Amino acid sequence: MSAEPLEAPARPARTMRVPDTLLILLVLAVAAWAATYVFVPGHFAMTGDPARIVAGSFTSAGQAQPAPLFGDAQRTGLLDLLFAGLVSGDRDSAAVGLLAFILVVGGVFGVILKTGAVEAAIAAALPDGRVKNETLVIILFVLFSLAGAVFGMGEEAIAVSLILIPALVRAGYDSLTGLIVCYVATQIGFATSWMNPFSVIVAQSIAGVPPMSGMGLRVLAWILFTLIGAVWLWRHARMVRLDPARSPVFDTDQHWRSAPLAAAAHGFRWPHATILAVLGLGIIWVAWGVSARGYYLGEIAAQFVGIGMVIGVVARVARLPGISGNSLMEAFRDGAVALAPAVLVIAAAKGIVLVMGGDDPAADSLLNSLLAGLAGVTGALPDWLTAWGMYLVQSLINQFIVSGSGQASVTMPLMAPLADLSGVSRQTAILAFQLGDGLTNLVVPTSAALMGCLAAARVDFVAWLRFFWRPMAALMALSSVFVIAAHAIGYT
Template structure:
């Protein structure tokens, strides 16, 4: 198995798991309570925001115990405390339940094979005459990344798409750009991704889907630019103007096609209708995490009913229940990350700016640094910091849980809006995954397409620099426009 060219090369060292990183941070947080002095801020306005320059330090350090209680979280109970903090609307319990429910629902949708069948029905059987289909596929995958944060699914779809595009005269890089690259574009510029935007906005105290108009425009602009770039590369490869990258075996090229049935169409329509229902509920009824989770669960029920009545192969009732369980299980690590991150904040004294906490001390120190730079530069720096952190915490929800409790109040102190701070997280979390060697999804997609990481990096580094440059312009414009 180690000689299989489809597998990434063995490594003597790999990036630690996100939970291990969080445990290390918990150790450092506990140690910090013995060394540094907590403090609090004054609040004003509606909603209440930190008053700049109002920080008051406590008399001295307030060490956290080994095992805490109701009054104070200790070191060895930080995970439990983080998991049980809050209520159904909070950025802890409510957010974790939301993530698990959505993971189960989208597990059911993927189990029907509707997305796979739709793609196969659109794939060309021979030489393509133009790249219109490539553009359409890029838009579709970007939409999937924007709507439900398609990630691991890109691996299976790369296996599906790469042989078909090769038969049509393209190369393996085209398949990775379409599947993984486009989904990351949608992920980074989404207006409603439940695993990044909604998580970050919930932690930052913003309404879910707020600011969606600007994000929708960004999604459209970045998606069209990316689709045209991919189409240009695909055309150059098809016409022989550019060398092919990657090779595929004959067995993969002979993969059987899947019929796109009427039931599959109904599944996709139910998902689209569900997304529209969520947008209506949030914008007109003020729906929050419990209601949005319930809406998506209704989509899951409709999907299961369609799969049963439509006799979709391998997606009968018991199989759909298993798919829900497996999909929820795949998102359980993300929920644990949210709880662990909350527990770390509790070790530090919590995230209430009006109560003594080391987080407030950290914010006061960071605000002193940002006070020496222009506000637009602070907004851009937030984006670059998030891009760097993404190399260590590849999980979108995990990165939001770790960074947004700091970035949101820091934005208040630095003259940057919280919406702009969330945008900095989005763009920083999404684009660097295109070159992140610690991203399991990227490495698996490259292996599925028989592309070495060195080959991929030699090709993609210029487009990624272009995305970073465009994102930098967006961040400065967002701040100057008061977004």
């Protein structure tokens, strides 16, 4: 009797993982360092106030200028690029000033979220039974879009979706309705924001454009995109409410129909209303400071600290559950730490630029040589096609660098001067970045916020793509029209 051969154990299926953003930047850093040994840098002539590149003025340095392995005060090397990126500039620069701004504002929003005012407001607005119209979900959609526009709400939507999605399913909708309200709304607001500190202000600071400038067109974009999104939400939510079986996720939503409804333990009370009122008034204060007083990164950060302090005092005096002086400071640290990855990404991207010779158009650098080459290509294209191409490039890059601040730090040092050379305004280039970065977060599997919200809703990624590809195509078409129209009107 012969023994049957043993079967080899099955190997676990290999899943493809997209490289981490810092790993991508590390590869780019090595490539940039190697390029300094091969390619010749150059510089441009500058004119005007503020200074702009003179088209056709590129001058080659004549020979390569290799970057060292270890840098010094005169030249950044490969191994010290991260340190150089962290300490480059001053309080108003797109390096150390911007990094400090992001950490401070992130800490303040950590305090705001710690108070539970947002969750309490949502729980108070949720119905106890089935709804009779779509008024509630439309209001929530607009509020979440506003949250994305004002303070860049993204990953926070994961926690909110854990409360909101089960409640909406129990109220007669489906988990897709909850995803539209929680996540789609925030990303529409994020992409069309006029004051998002982690996206548009970062890009404007790097591009040398005043913070919150060009507000009028962006506010119009926010209103239009939010209105279109709300109409689409109304159609879907109404269809599901009238006939739940028509929902693409009707079967999987059975889990939520049988689950208990989550709600805030202590309800929505006066401290929560006061905190939200302080936040709203604080945002108006920030907008006034920027538009009327010319406040920049340091002053805006100080305003947010003041807002956070008042909110902390309200929460402490009202003795909200879980709130103490120590817990508020811990929430501030956690909020700042949550943005530490974005800080490192920005620093690494800045370090790469420094390895290439810096981003001063009047000084020899490989970035200027690359700009000159791209300008030669775009010079053969119509201006509007260049503006639209910037939008498509930003959409593609967001597949790999999903951090808004990180993508701005990587792309804007190149896109801003390229806009000058191509006859496109820098404000239009920033708008192309915003729309390309923010809206593609709705479909890219590398977005932690998207995948977290899908997991919270128990919706498969493929099922989400089947449901959302048509709206996504419509959003991209509308974005293209907006970018081309911005160029046509000379958006500044």
